[in-house]
Amino acid sequence: MVSSQKGKKxxxxxxxxxxxxxxxDEINASCRWFITLLIGxxxxxxxxxxxxxxxxxxxxxxxxxxxxxxxxxxxxxxxASASTALLYGFAFQALVAISFYSTCLLGRSKIQNRALVYGxxxxxxxxxLSGAIGALFGDSTGYEWFxxxxxxxxILIAASALFAVxxxxxxxxxxxxxxxxxxxxxxxxxxxxxxxxxxSQLFLVRFPTGGVQQFLIHNWLKNISFxxxxxxxxxxxxxxxxxxxxxxxxxxxxALFSFFGLLILGGxxxxxxxxxxxxxxxxxxxxMYLLMIIPLAATFLNVGLTLLYSKKIGDTKxxxxxxxxxxxxxxxxxxxxxxxxxESSTTIxxxxxxTLFSTGREFLLLFCGVVFTFVGFVETxxxxxxxxxxxxAAPLQMWIIIGGGLTLCISFLLGGFVQGASYYDYSETFIDxxxxxxxxxxxxxxxxxxxVAALLLxxxxxxxxxxxxxxxxxxxxxxxxxxEVIGKTENNEEIL
Amino acid sequence: xxxxISGITSIGISFYAIVLKPAxxxxxxxxxxxxxxxxxxxxxxxSALIGMQTYRSLGCYYCHTRIVKPYQFGSDYERGWGFRRAxxxxxxxxxxxxxxxxxxxxxxxxxxxRAPEKYAVKWSFSSTNxxxxxxxxxxxxxxxxxxxxxLNPDSIMPSYKYLFSEQNQYSKDALNPQAxxxxxxxxxxxxxxxxxxxxxxxxxxxxxxQPLYEAPAPPEPMNVINRPSALTNVFKNNTSDxxx
Numbered sequence: 001m002v003s004s005q006k007g008k009k010x011x012x013x014x015x016x017x018x019x020x021x022x023x024x025d026e027i028n029a030s031c032r033w034f035i036t037l038l039i040g041x042x043x044x045x046x047x048x049x050x051x052x053x054x055x056x057x058x059x060x061x062x063x064x065x066x067x068x069x070x071x072x073x074x075x076x077x078x079x080a081s082a083s084t085a086l087l088y089g090f091a092f093q094a095l096v097a098i099s100f101y102s103t104c105l106l107g108r109s110k111i112q113n114r115a116l117v118y119g120x121x122x123x124x125x126x127x128x129l130s131g132a133i134g135a136l137f138g139d140s141t142g143y144e145w146f147x148x149x150x151x152x153x154x155i156l157i158a159a160s161a162l163f164a165v166x167x168x169x170x171x172x173x174x175x176x177x178x179x180x181x182x183x184x185x186x187x188x189x190x191x192x193x194x195x196x197x198x199x200s201q202l203f204l205v206r207f208p209t210g211g212v213q214q215f216l217i218h219n220w221l222k223n224i225s226f227x228x229x230x231x232x233x234x235x236x237x238x239x240x241x242x243x244x245x246x247x248x249x250x251x252x253x254x255a256l257f258s259f260f261g262l263l264i265l266g267g268x269x270x271x272x273x274x275x276x277x278x279x280x281x282x283x284x285x286x287x288m289y290l291l292m293i294i295p296l297a298a299t300f301l302n303v304g305l306t307l308l309y310s311k312k313i314g315d316t317k318x319x320x321x322x323x324x325x326x327x328x329x330x331x332x333x334x335x336x337x338x339x340x341x342x343e344s345s346t347t348i349x350x351x352x353x354x355t356l357f358s359t360g361r362e363f364l365l366l367f368c369g370v371v372f373t374f375v376g377f378v379e380t381x382x383x384x385x386x387x388x389x390x391x392x393a394a395p396l397q398m399w400i401i402i403g404g405g406l407t408l409c410i411s412f413l414l415g416g417f418v419q420g421a422s423y424y425d426y427s428e429t430f431i432d433x434x435x436x437x438x439x440x441x442x443x444x445x446x447x448x449x450x451x452v453a454a455l456l457l458x459x460x461x462x463x464x465x466x467x468x469x470x471x472x473x474x475x476x477x478x479x480x481x482x483x484e485v486i487g488k489t490e491n492n493e494e495i496l
Numbered sequence: 497x498x499x500x501i502s503g504i505t506s507i508g509i510s511f512y513a514i515v516l517k518p519a520x521x522x523x524x525x526x527x528x529x530x531x532x533x534x535x536x537x538x539x540x541x542x543s544a545l546i547g548m549q550t551y552r553s554l555g556c557y558y559c560h561t562r563i564v565k566p567y568q569f570g571s572d573y574e575r576g577w578g579f580r581r582a583x584x585x586x587x588x589x590x591x592x593x594x595x596x597x598x599x600x601x602x603x604x605x606x607x608x609x610r611a612p613e614k615y616a617v618k619w620s621f622s623s624t625n626x627x628x629x630x631x632x633x634x635x636x637x638x639x640x641x642x643x644x645x646x647l648n649p650d651s652i653m654p655s656y657k658y659l660f661s662e663q664n665q666y667s668k669d670a671l672n673p674q675a676x677x678x679x680x681x682x683x684x685x686x687x688x689x690x691x692x693x694x695x696x697x698x699x700x701x702x703x704x705x706q707p708l709y710e711a712p713a714p715p716e717p718m719n720v721i722n723r724p725s726a727l728t729n730v731f732k733n734n735t736s737d738x739x740x
Binding site: 060071143212214265346435437 | 514
């Protein structure tokens with residue numbers, strides 16, 4: 001609390017611009033369509049990715065249902081394509097939208113170089129599309145979540161570089177000298193995306209070293225993406241939500257500690273004793289990942305104390321709907337890291353390694369963490385951005401999305417545990433062990449369908465807002481034209 | 497800018513510790529000389545290398561791993577998936593290593609030396625001739641790829657029929673169903689395409705049974721039937737038996 005007051009002092013090196021600080025309306029006007037486009041594209045990719053995942057689950061449960069003549073519809077290719085759609089099409093793009101908007105709002109900065117930012121969106125989506133189609137046609141690299149073929153990877157490297165430049169320009173144009181903690185995570189996101197995609201293309205595709213070194217690189221890339229970038233930006237979004245709800249963050253220093261903790265320790269983990277590597281690598285990875293509990297606890301403490309103090313002051317504007325989205329997203333990040341720590345312990349790893357548990361953990365971050373943050377952000381922002389009221393189905397949509405997301409993750413996490421226990425007991429045949437998972441796969445498919453239904457509702461509700469905004473813009477333009485024509489006619493009459 | 501630079505440096509710390517430093521150690525691993533010009537692991541034949549790319553392209557690694565877990569760290573040893581744990585040396589010739597992360601299908605590390613449909617069972621052949629045995633084994637792989645449920649009705653593996661072509665007319669080769677992997681099914685002649693054949697070659701090359709210093713065989717002989725369930729002992733076992 002004290003540190004946030006101290007922060008209001010102007011930084012010595014910061015030169016305040018000659019232009020006046022832009023108002024909230026000016027900021028919204030500058031980034032309205034850019035953010036709407038990013039949100040729209042992310043939502044569509046989320047729908048595509050979820051549909052493909054659902055279709056892959058159907059194939060797993062009913063292997064003879066789909067025609068065996070379509071290679072693009074085989075389970076492995078669908079999963080690879082869905083991963084590309086979900087991670088690059090949805091998660092990164094959605095979090096970039098949050099990062100850009102929070103930078104605009106908290107830094108009091110307007111988007112100026114429109115060609116750059118719109119170009120980066122176009123390039124990014126072309127890259128994701130080519131990657132998803134490439135994976136369907138068998139061009140994936142063979143590394144889960146980094147299955148981008150070389151052509152798609154090159155496009156995404158360029159697009160992430162443009163995102164990073166756009167964000168740097170935005171930061172350098174800000175009117176607020178002090179950078180809010182939520183922006184730290186936002187600033188690092190496009191650079192992290194650039195680093196991970198470039199490293200994956202360099203070390204896994206262009207100049208592969210071969211052997212288990214590539215497993216290490218892949219594992220590091222996956223950890224940085226999930227633990228540092230995605231989890232970090234979700235925490236950043238929660239800090240942003242606290243700010244817009246007029247709850248001052250309890251401590252900047254603790255937030256800084258969490259930020260660096262996630263970045264330093266996030267790359268570790270994900271190595272079990274059965275991975276064919278020297279033992280010290282596993283021990284180092286496990287020990288460092290165990291320390292992740294400290295920045296995580298610091299984050300929860302910071303948010304908890306913020307809420308406690310803001311309640312005492314009683315000046316906050318928390319609305320139940322987005323609050324629940326952000327709360328469950330933050331809890332999902334916590335569980336994701338705690339399950340990761342559990343997974344790297346030898347006792348738990350014996351059971352859950354190579355099971356659906358790891359998939360469930362990744363879904364926990366994607367379908368609960370990122371999806372809830374994204375939907376909460378859109379629910380808060382989009383009506384205000386376009387000055388249009390939203391429909392009344394918001395609570396219904398919230399319960400369907402949260403219910404579907406949690407059920408999907410729980411079914412995979414529990415299924416993974418049952419699967420692991422069945423494998424471990426070698427008196428059971430392998431096929432029996434696989435069959436023991438089928439009820440959980442059914443439940444997962446059901447939850448996946450619920451998520452698709454909720455996403456359709458989400459697209460419908462927010463699509464209505466955008467359609468109304470577009471139609472009112474067209475009406476305004478027509479009125480402007482008409483008034484111009486009337487003005488011209490009057491002038492002509494005067495001349496005559 | 498300070499936040500940005502220090503943030504990127506922080507990411508670099510884990511890259512150094514968990515990628516660069518181990519890579520320095522791992523790049524020193526060389527193939528083990530076995531004498532008479534042979535090494536372990538031996539280079540894969542060209543057809544198996546092409547098959548490996550088909551394995552990658554079809555996304556087989558989404559359901560199959562290629563890692564035998566250490567003794568008492570799972571039931572791989574008891575299931576007959578290998579008699580020693582997998583080590584870094586096993587993969588030095590592989591690019592990408594395709595280790596896999598989920599086992600919705602069985603581990604394939606030693607699929608060339610064990611029967612695929614049952615665990616802990618060695619391949620059984622009708623012939624003692626090694627060439628004929630190899631042909632029979634390949635035919636079995638092709639049959640699984642064509643329709644896994646022909647061998648096991650409960651299998652959840654997708655069928656890869658698009659890697660095969662069907663003909664109603666019998667060619668001369670069809671008289672010998674084991675020749676070049678051609679086999680008969682429902683009075684049709686099933687001819688595997690190039691990709692199917694190469695994939696079967698890759699599966700046939702997966703055999704990692706060479707005893708190594710860094711991966712000694714487990715201390716007791718395998719006895720699937722008489723041993724108690726490992727699950728009951730999982731929380732009692734310590735980790736001292738894991739290789740250093």
